[in-house]
Amino acid sequence: MTIKGSQTPAAAPARIRLGMVGGGEGAFIGAVHRIAARLDDHYELVAGALSATPEKAQRSGAALGLAPERIYDDFGAMAKAEAARPDGIEAVAIVTPNHMHAPVAEAFLKAGIHVICDKPVTTTSKEAKKLQALAKKHRRIFAVTHNYTGYPMVRHARQLVQEGRLGEIRVVQVEYPQDWLTEKLEDTGQKQAAWRSDPKRSGAGGAIGDIGTHAHNLAAYVTGLKLAELCAELSRFVKGRALDDNANVMLRYANGARGLLWASQVAPGNENNLKLRVYGSKGGLEWRQEHPNQLYWSPFGEPTQIVARGTGAANAAAARVSRIPAGHPEGYLEAFATLYAEIAQAIRAARRGGPKADRAAHFPTLDDGRAGVEFIEAVVASSRKGGRWVKLPA
Numbered sequence: 001m002t003i004k005g006s007q008t009p010a011a012a013p014a015r016i017r018l019g020m021v022g023g024g025e026g027a028f029i030g031a032v033h034r035i036a037a038r039l040d041d042h043y044e045l046v047a048g049a050l051s052a053t054p055e056k057a058q059r060s061g062a063a064l065g066l067a068p069e070r071i072y073d074d075f076g077a078m079a080k081a082e083a084a085r086p087d088g089i090e091a092v093a094i095v096t097p098n099h100m101h102a103p104v105a106e107a108f109l110k111a112g113i114h115v116i117c118d119k120p121v122t123t124t125s126k127e128a129k130k131l132q133a134l135a136k137k138h139r140r141i142f143a144v145t146h147n148y149t150g151y152p153m154v155r156h157a158r159q160l161v162q163e164g165r166l167g168e169i170r171v172v173q174v175e176y177p178q179d180w181l182t183e184k185l186e187d188t189g190q191k192q193a194a195w196r197s198d199p200k201r202s203g204a205g206g207a208i209g210d211i212g213t214h215a216h217n218l219a220a221y222v223t224g225l226k227l228a229e230l231c232a233e234l235s236r237f238v239k240g241r242a243l244d245d246n247a248n249v250m251l252r253y254a255n256g257a258r259g260l261l262w263a264s265q266v267a268p269g270n271e272n273n274l275k276l277r278v279y280g281s282k283g284g285l286e287w288r289q290e291h292p293n294q295l296y297w298s299p300f301g302e303p304t305q306i307v308a309r310g311t312g313a314a315n316a317a318a319a320r321v322s323r324i325p326a327g328h329p330e331g332y333l334e335a336f337a338t339l340y341a342e343i344a345q346a347i348r349a350a351r352r353g354g355p356k357a358d359r360a361a362h363f364p365t366l367d368d369g370r371a372g373v374e375f376i377e378a379v380v381a382s383s384r385k386g387g388r389w390v391k392l393p394a
Helices: 029-039 055-064 077-086 099-110 125-138 152-162 193-196 207-223 332-351 366-384
Strands: 015-020 041-047 091-095 114-117 142-144 167-177 228-235 247-255 256-266 276-280 283-288 296-299 305-308
Touching: 015 029, 015 077, 015 099, 015 332, 029 091, 029 332, 041 077, 077 099, 077 193, 091 099, 091 167, 099 114, 099 125, 099 276, 114 332, 125 142, 125 256, 125 366, 142 366, 152 207, 152 276, 152 283, 152 296, 167 207, 167 247, 207 228, 207 247, 207 276, 207 366, 228 366, 247 366
Parallel strands: 015 041, 015 091, 091 114, 114 142, 167 256
Antiparallel strands: 167 276, 228 247, 247 256, 276 283, 283 296, 296 305
């Protein structure tokens, strides 16, 4: 039986051989990537350098059932060894702290291996530009896992904008509040808090880099608007914290639209409360990540409609990435898996004689990753200048 909208074709080509750097014991996002990669049965994890600590790397690889000779203590050694194997990995998932994204990606691009990288893609735009040149030179796919673009109702919202249903976009409001860093959790030894609040590993942005980039990307993805300039204030409310834990940003778009972005990790009562509101001359929409299967659609002068994933009201963009019938919730892992499934089509198309990718398939690329890093840099610069307006690169 084939479920409507399933990402798995009836006669799927050979699974993509996947490697992973980072994501060992105690890591959160590595497990998410592994689940997402396997959900639609497109990938097989066959190699990894799962930790910077050799003992932990070996334990983590063994726990995942990797062959002993394909558990590496060093990502450089892994890139060289896998490139030399006839059955070497075709793609690598990079799930390390931010400061390691660029050197790991560089090693695997030079080895001729496709890259799937967590965000922000690098800690500086200079590094992002260097990776763009490498990916182009070696003709490798470089995907960035802005996973919220994989939700069916986000795809629905994007199609509404593309069809002109909202008219001219005038106002964009996006917010991403959390509460998990309301206290100085990084001082307790909690791994996720420790590296995210460390400028040496996280980069120049705290909350704005960790979750603000997701908010920025979601707004850009749905609206298609180019951000022209911004005015920002970064705050560190928790005493002694090295990076921002709250960000307020005003946005000016190239088409004349105006926007607001709020990212906070010190907002009690918010777990992962990403929201997007877009208003145009003909209508408005609202989507909330904690209730991802519904989208509020408000044509001007008409009652607000609640459009649900999996129903006949959902458009083609939503339907093609829905796996199960209406009434069965799809969420974070499925959205992540949608990106992995779309990336799989591109990787298979890059194989010699491989099947063509669906024209509708798409995923965030290094262009999106670079835009995210440039956004962080502009926010930090604006805040340091006392909230002056800063232009984004053309």
